Every structure is written in C-alpha cells, then in structure tokens.
Amino acid sequence: MKVAYQGIAGSYSETVIQTYLKEGVKESGQAEVVPCLNFPEVLDRLTGDQVDLGVFPVENSTTGLITRTLDLFKGRDIFVEEERYQPVRHTLWGLPESSLNQVRQVYSHPEALSQCQSFFEAHPQIEPVPFTDTAQAAWYIHEQGDPKKAALAGPQNGELYQLVPLLDHIQTEETNTTRFFLAKHWSKTPLDLDQELEDYFKQYPSRTRWMIYVETKHQPGSLVRLLNIFDLFDCNLEGLDARPIANQPFRYGFFIEVDVSNLGGDYQLLWQNLAFASEYIQIIGAFQPLAID
Numbered sequence: 488m489k490v491a492y493q494g495i496a497g498s499y500s501e502t503v504i505q506t507y508l509k510e511g512v513k514e515s516g517q518a519e520v521v522p523c524l525n526f527p528e529v530l531d532r533l534t535g536d537q538v539d540l541g542v543f544p545v546e547n548s549t550t551g552l553i554t555r556t557l558d559l560f561k562g563r564d565i566f567v568e569e570e571r572y573q574p575v576r577h578t579l580w581g582l583p584e585s586s587l588n589q590v591r592q593v594y595s596h597p598e599a600l601s602q603c604q605s606f607f608e609a610h611p612q613i614e615p616v617p618f619t620d621t622a623q624a625a626w627y628i629h630e631q632g633d634p635k636k637a638a639l640a641g642p643q644n645g646e647l648y649q650l651v652p653l654l655d656h657i658q659t660e661e662t663n664t665t666r667f668f669l670a671k672h673w674s675k676t677p678l679d680l681d682q683e684l685e686d687y688f689k690q691y692p693s694r695t696r697w698m699i700y701v702e703t704k705h706q707p708g709s710l711v712r713l714l715n716i717f718d719l720f721d722c723n724l725e726g727l728d729a730r731p732i733a734n735q736p737f738r739y740g741f742f743i744e745v746d747v748s749n750l751g752g753d754y755q756l757l758w759q760n761l762a763f764a765s766e767y768i769q770i771i772g773a774f775q776p777l778a779i780d
Contacts, residue, residue, distance in 0.1 A: 489538040491521040491529045497622035497644040500542050503573050503667050524619075526556050534564050534672050541565070546666040547575070549602045549659060552728055557742060560771050561700055561730075566673035567772025568694070575663045577603055577639045580625050580650035585634035587653045592616050594624040595639035603639060605659040625650060668772065680770065681758040687773065688754050695748035696725070698771040702732060702740040703764065710741070713764040720760075721751035740767070746776070 490508070492500040501520065508518050521538050523529045533541040543556045577599055581590060592614045593600070593607075600607075600615040607615050618624040618638075625644035628636050637653060638644070645652060675683060688694065703709035717724055726744030731737075750757065762768050 488517075488540070489519045489521055490540045490542060491523055491532045491538040492542040493523050493526050493529055494620040495522050495622045495626065497625060497641060497647045498620050499573050499575060499641055499665060500544060500667065501622070502641065502643070503571050504542055506573075507571065507669065526559055530559050530563060530565065533670065536672055539671065541670045543668045543670060544598075544665050545668050547598060547602065548662060548664045548666075550598060552742075553598065553665075554730060558730060560670075561740070561769065564672060564674045565670045565772075566675075566770070567668040567670045567698060567774055569669040569774050570696075570777055571667045571669065572777060573665050573667060575599075575602065575658060575665050576642060576656050577621075577658045577663075578642055578645070578652050579606075579637050579654040579657055580628060580640055580644055580648070581637040581653045582628065582632065582634050583649070583651050585637065585651075585653065589634050590637045590653065591635045593637050593639055594618040594627060596620045596624070599639045602658050602660070602663055606654075606657040622647075670772065675770070681755040681762075684758055684770065684773075685753060685755040691773070691775075693775045694773045695746060696776040697743075697745050697747055697773050698726075699743050699745075699761070700740060700767075700769045700771055701743060701761070701765045702767040704766055705738055709764075713761065716757070716760045716764060717745055719751075720747075720757050721749045722747050722757075723749070742771070 490504050492504055494500050504520055529541045532538045544553050545556055546552050590613055594616045595618055597617045599621050600617065607613060621640040622644055624638035625640040625648045628638045629648040629650060644650065703713055723746040725746055728742045729739040730742060732740050
C-alpha cells in the first residue's frame with residue numbers, strides 16, 4: 488500500500504498518515520509513505536495509480552476552507568472515503584544557540600502563519616515569512632544555521648531537525664484543528680454513477696456524509712431549486728461554499744456537504760434529481776462523519 492502526501496517527514500499530513508497506518512484499519516502488509524513537492528503531484532500520482540491513497544488538508548478550524556486543495560478536486564477522478572481531524576499545536580523552533588529575543592524572521596506555511604496571528608501582533612519585530620510547508624521550514628532553519636531565523640512547525644520537528652523549542656503552543660486558538668481527506672482513485676462512469684452510488688451505500692451504510700461539487704445555470708432560482716432537493720429528500724445541509732469557475736469570470740460553482748443519514752428515498756433517485764438541476768455535478772466523496780475531540 489502506498490500513501491502520498493505533500494511535504495516531508497514531520498509535516499502534519501505525515502502525522503495523519505502515521506496515525507492512520509498504526510490503527511491498521513486498512514490493508515495489512517508493508518506500507519510505503521510517498522512525500523510529494525505539492526498537492527498537484529499528490530493528485531497526479533493518485534489518479535495515475537502510482538499510489539493507493541492521497542492525503543489532503545481541506546479545512547482548518549481557525550482559517551476555514553483550504554481552497555488550494557479543494558479546487559484541485561474539480562473534474563478529477565478521486566473519491567474521498569474517510570476524513571480525519573488533526574490537532575495543530577505550533578511550536579516556534581530555533582537553533583540550540585538561539586532565543587526568542589534574537590529571532591527576527593519566522594518561516595512556515597502561509598496557513599500556519601495565519602493561525603498564529605496573535606503571536607505576530609505581540610512580537611512586531613518578528614517578520615512572518617511564507618514557506619513551502621511547516622516541516623520544510625524546520626529543515627530550512629537547520630540548514631541555514633542563523634539564530635535570527637526560526638520556524639513554526641509541529642512538535643516532532645525538533646528531534647527530526649535538531650532544533651529547540653523557543654515557545655510552545657503559539658497558535659491563536661488553543662483548539663486549532665485541521666481536517667484532512669483520505670482519497671482514492673475512482674474512475675466513475677457518468678451514465679452509471681447513480682447506480683454506483685446506490686451500490687456503494689449498500690456496502691458502506693455508515694458513510695452518510697456527502698461532499699459534492701456542483702455548477703448550476705446562471706439564472707435566478709437555479710441554486711434554490713437544487714437546494715430544495717435536499718429538503719425534499721430529508722437531507723441536512725452542512726456546508727455550502729462558493730468557488731470561482733475557471734475561465735468564467737464572476738461565475739461560481741459550489742462545494743456542498745450534506746448529511747444523508749435520514750434519506751427519504753433512495754440514493755439513486757436523489758442523485759438523478761440533483762443531476763437534473765445542475766449543469767455540472769461531481770461526487771467528491773462519501774464518508775463516515777467523525778466527532779471532533
């Protein structure tokens with residue numbers, strides 16, 4: 488089994504994978520963790536059947552949707568079959584000879600930097616510097632050897648990159664948590680998709696949270712007519728987020744999350760009605776909703 492993620496050892500994505508593998512909920516045998524330079528590479532490896540599973544951060548409790556990953560899903564043959572929640576506890580890592588008073592630049596992923604806004608407001612002399620990801624920022628600090636530079640990264644990065652904690656838990660919200668999707672390659676036949684979904688939910692009845700991407704006609708009432716279908720089938724709408732449509736200025740598609748556990752009818756009929764009310768519709772995934780600690 489091969490699992491791809493963006494980053495290097497010590498990243499939060501890698502932590503999610505290690506937890507997933509330790510739980511042994513999937514195939515037994517030797518697992519291979521495949522680091523990638525960026526999320527498009529993760530997706531390409533996944534849809535090219537070079538790996539069995541891809542891990543993607545999609546939402547943070549402090550900063551909201553991580554749209555750079557969600558937007559990549561549009562039009563791709565992927566299927567999310569599980570979600571995971573990873574507590575995010577940022578540590579300020581520096582060189583052994585450094586101190587907080589010496590630091591003038593802090594490197595990390597833009598999401599991590601934005602999750603620590605209160606820290607930077609309290610330390611205006613320190614400049615936040617965007618970097619590829621949290622773990623690579625820690626590696627960079629180790630390589631640079633400059634006590635004026637530090638990194639925001641997870642707890643395991645100190646041992647990995649011979650750094651020391653200058654300050655712990657500097658995220659603005661103590662409960663800061665990132666939501667991850669675990670996705671596989673699923674080449675779906677559009678004409679038979681409604682039947683495939685019906686069969687899927689018979690096999691996995693607990694996977695009652697849907698995510699879909701949909702584009703409706705650009706005319707009054709189109710989105711309302713689509714959303715009314717969920718009401719007719721006793722589905723609980725849990726998320727609705729607009730995203731720009733490529734090469735169509737100021738037109739938007741929608742990522743929709745919905746609970747179908749009390750579905751009034753069958754999945755096949757629900758999907759047929761949604762498809763009829765849409766110009767484009769894609770099932771992103773169906774998974775068992777998890778409680779957040």
